[in-house]
Amino acid sequence: MKEFDLVVIGGGPAGYVSAIRAAQLKMSVAIIDKRATLGGTCLNVGCIPSKALLDSSEHYENALTNFAAHGISAKDIKMDVAQMVARKDKVVAEVTAGVDFLMKKNKIERFVGLGTITGSNEVRVGEEVLKVKKIIIATGSEPIELPTVPIDGAIVITSDHALSLKKVPKHLIVIGAGVIGLELGSVWRRLGAKVSIVEFLPRLFPSSDRQMSNLAQRLYEQQGFEFMFEHKVEKAETKGKAAIVTVKTPTGETKTLEGDAVLCAVGRKPYLEGLGLDKVGVKLTERGRVAVDFHSYQTSVPSIYAIGDCIDGAMLAHKAMEEGVACVEVMAGQAGHVNYGAIPGIVYTHPEVAWVGMGEEELKEKGIEYKVGRSFFKPNGRAKAMLEGDGQLKLLSDKKTDRLLGAFIVGARASELIAELTLAMEFGASAEDIARTCHAHPTLSEIVKDAAEQNGGWAIHQ
Numbered sequence: 001m002k003e004f005d006l007v008v009i010g011g012g013p014a015g016y017v018s019a020i021r022a023a024q025l026k027m028s029v030a031i032i033d034k035r036a037t038l039g040g041t042c043l044n045v046g047c048i049p050s051k052a053l054l055d056s057s058e059h060y061e062n063a064l065t066n067f068a069a070h071g072i073s074a075k076d077i078k079m080d081v082a083q084m085v086a087r088k089d090k091v092v093a094e095v096t097a098g099v100d101f102l103m104k105k106n107k108i109e110r111f112v113g114l115g116t117i118t119g120s121n122e123v124r125v126g127e128e129v130l131k132v133k134k135i136i137i138a139t140g141s142e143p144i145e146l147p148t149v150p151i152d153g154a155i156v157i158t159s160d161h162a163l164s165l166k167k168v169p170k171h172l173i174v175i176g177a178g179v180i181g182l183e184l185g186s187v188w189r190r191l192g193a194k195v196s197i198v199e200f201l202p203r204l205f206p207s208s209d210r211q212m213s214n215l216a217q218r219l220y221e222q223q224g225f226e227f228m229f230e231h232k233v234e235k236a237e238t239k240g241k242a243a244i245v246t247v248k249t250p251t252g253e254t255k256t257l258e259g260d261a262v263l264c265a266v267g268r269k270p271y272l273e274g275l276g277l278d279k280v281g282v283k284l285t286e287r288g289r290v291a292v293d294f295h296s297y298q299t300s301v302p303s304i305y306a307i308g309d310c311i312d313g314a315m316l317a318h319k320a321m322e323e324g325v326a327c328v329e330v331m332a333g334q335a336g337h338v339n340y341g342a343i344p345g346i347v348y349t350h351p352e353v354a355w356v357g358m359g360e361e362e363l364k365e366k367g368i369e370y371k372v373g374r375s376f377f378k379p380n381g382r383a384k385a386m387l388e389g390d391g392q393l394k395l396l397s398d399k400k401t402d403r404l405l406g407a408f409i410v411g412a413r414a415s416e417l418i419a420e421l422t423l424a425m426e427f428g429a430s431a432e433d434i435a436r437t438c439h440a441h442p443t444l445s446e447i448v449k450d451a452a453e454q455n456g457g458w459a460i461h462q
């Protein structure tokens with residue numbers, strides 16, 4: 001029987017980060033994952049492969065639509081789906097190997113197989129029984145499947161399959177206008193598919209600022225996305241090679257859509273299979289996630305902790321990594337902490353959409369008085385040089401103290417621009433602090449400064 005200070009079950013962003021931090025803090029650590037490669041959903045079938053395909057498809061679309069304006073003529077531009085998918089697989093292989101290297105570097109012992117908690121200080125994986133002081137559950141999440149939308153992996157698919165399609169669908173029907181629907185919808189639209197998105201809710205990004213989500217929707221529609229909001233998918237069936245999706249319209253009528261692929265992207269649920277939580281007495285929340293104390297990440301069993309997608313909160317890799325560090329630091333008697341008010345959300349479409357903090361609707365709901373500062377991509381010199389004039393940035397700050405409360409970006413490189421604003425939120429900066437910070441010229445980051453100046457009523461360039 002092997003003994004460890006800590007066993008982490010799940011090798012995704014939450015799990016591998018917590019394992020490394022624990023090793024740095026001198027714990028003896030083992031990590032268990034059912035996959036042969038570490039990195040979880042994010043590295044294997046989520047964030048990284050989708051970004052690889054988003055980058056490839058963006059290059060293709062740029063070659064078709066923007067090269068001429070740059071004075072480049074390229075004839076007979078062709079794309080090769082198999083090569084794009086193979087490159088994506090290579091990127092995945094490299095990043096997962098990178099995590100493997102980090103495990104070796106930090107002397108973390110790896111076990112491949114399904115981990116089962118058989119006691120408050122015991123974990124089994126295959127034939128191995130591990131005696132442990134502490135256990136972290138970091139088993140992540142899996143796609144939600146609708147009973148009336150049976151997945152066949154060929155015509156009716158989840159995000160896992162949409163990352164490895166062999167050919168471009170003619171008409172892809174996406175169920176759910178969430179992050180996955182928009183990102184993978186973008187990949188296949190850029191490569192030539194007609195993409196229709198059926199969404200139950202009345203708008204995009206319900207937790208974000210409405211005006212900015214409306215702007216994103218308008219830009220997506222200009223690209224050819226077809227949205228059906230307030231439509232509920234009732235069922236999806238296949239008829240030969242066709243997919244028939246039955247939807248209920250806002251007026252209660254039923255209509256059918258026909259395509260050759262249906263992507264079901266209606267959210268994810270915690271993956272807790274085979275863990276044996278009921279046997280050891282680990283309690284779940286009403287929504288089926290592992291219940292934890294959000295300071296220590298301890299579950300109802302004191303030696304068992306949980307972090308990442310399997311606990312409450314946004315299912316985001318960066319949120320999971322923060323929890324991995326905080327959980328282990330608190331375990332080691334340090335002051336680990338996650339600031340849930342400063343976790344950015346990003347949609348890697350084009351233009352990108354990124355936000356942090358509260359939007360206007362949330363601020364009004366909470367009765368917080370605020371000031372708005374807005375800037376546009378169009379007048380920014382770097383954006384012009386890049387042909388990236390579409391987009392806006394909005395800052396919301398406290399009316400009395402000027403402290404930054406939220407930031408919303410729709411535009412090129414929003415995923416990078418949001419980092420400065422997240423740091424500002426973390427440091428409790430005011431909008432004026434941002435406005436009076438020197439931003440390099442010419443950069444897109446000047447759009448951040450512009451909005452902060454406008455927030456103070458003295459925008460120089462807008």
Ligand code: NAI
Nearest residue numbers: 176178179180181198199200232233265266267268315346
């Ligand atoms: P999501 O929760 O973002 O969106 C699912 C959408 O499906 C919701 O808007 C919901 O109203 C809609 N829906 C549910 N049932 C429906 C029905 N019967 N008919 C029509 N619409 C229906 O979930 P998604 O996109 O599957 O992503 C899962 C998780 O993965 C999310 O938590 C997301 O944050 C995370 N993720 C994050 C990424 C990023 O940070 N860039 C990328 C991909 C995923």
